Amino acid sequence: MKKLNSYQIQQLYTFTRAHFVEYYDVQTELVDHLANDIEQIWQEQPHLTFEDTRTISFKKFGVFGFMDVVEARTKALNKKYWKLVWGFFKEFFKIPQVISTAVIFMVIYFSFILVPNHTWVYVSIGFSICAVLIVRLFQLQQLKKQRFKQTNKKWLLEEYILNSGNIASFAYVIFSVPLNLKVQLTASYQIALMSLFFTSYLLLIYIITFVLPQKAEEILENQYPEYKLV
Incomplete structure (x- = not known):
């Protein structure tokens, strides 16, 4: 044959x-x-x-x-990517990482308690996150270019891991809205919920922009045996 x-x-x-x-x-x-x-x-x-x-x-x-195949593969790897994110996210609510999570929550909670102007706290945290994201996104873009220059190959899962553009866009929208609103939390449960939201979002940002990129090579080698040979 x-x-x-x-x-x-x-x-x-x-x-x-x-x-x-x-x-x-x-x-x-x-x-x-x-x-x-x-x-x-x-x-x-x-x-x-x-x-x-x-x-x-x-x-x-x-x-x-090949369009349908590419689309199906993209959807499959998108699910895999968010499964990885969720897996790391859950680890931050288990010992010992839960201690760090609790510290972040308490810092945010008491910031809202001690600072009367809640809008200022909200916007300050939001724009601090955006500033870090801008720097990190630039670093990831440089890493992508360097990796492609070395191998002359692009990997779809690697593209997901080293691309946090969607999160950056979401961060801008979610934190720029309060500029035109008065954010005033009057009840303790409101402050607790807002603090939990910020804590979860900070963890999500950290996982997507730092944890996954740092583990990119390990993840890709597990996904693609041929990645080790590149």
Whole structure:
């Protein structure tokens, strides 16, 4: 039975890139699929050329080509990413991390208790977070560029881990709103709820912008065995 050689495998990678699949992990998944399908086609029609069988195999993906596969893979890795975030988040409510969580909560709680102008506290915390995010996002962008320069490959899960743009946008919106509002918490339970919200949000920001990027290589090696070889 005819088998694909290494040159033809590389041609399949080039083919997927030419059809707007930029992430290496998604390319690899598609190349494996195409290679298996091409070899099956050769079993029945061994006279066909590599280019002919590749065209036949590609047409099976339909009018939109690889778009549906890329979309499905993106959704799957998005779920995996947030599962990782949730896993680390839960750890901060277990011993010993729960001590740090309690300290953060109490600092925020007593800030609202001791400072009469709650809007000032709210906005100060919010913009402090945004300032840290701006610096960290710049660092992550530089890390992404450095990583791509070294390997000349992009990984979809790595893109999720090193990209906190959505959180930064959310932070801006959620903390800029009080600029035009009067935030005054009158009851103890309101202060406690607001403090819990800030504590949870700070932990989420920390996990997304510091914890996951620091563990990116370990996570990617577990997800993709070939990542170790890059």
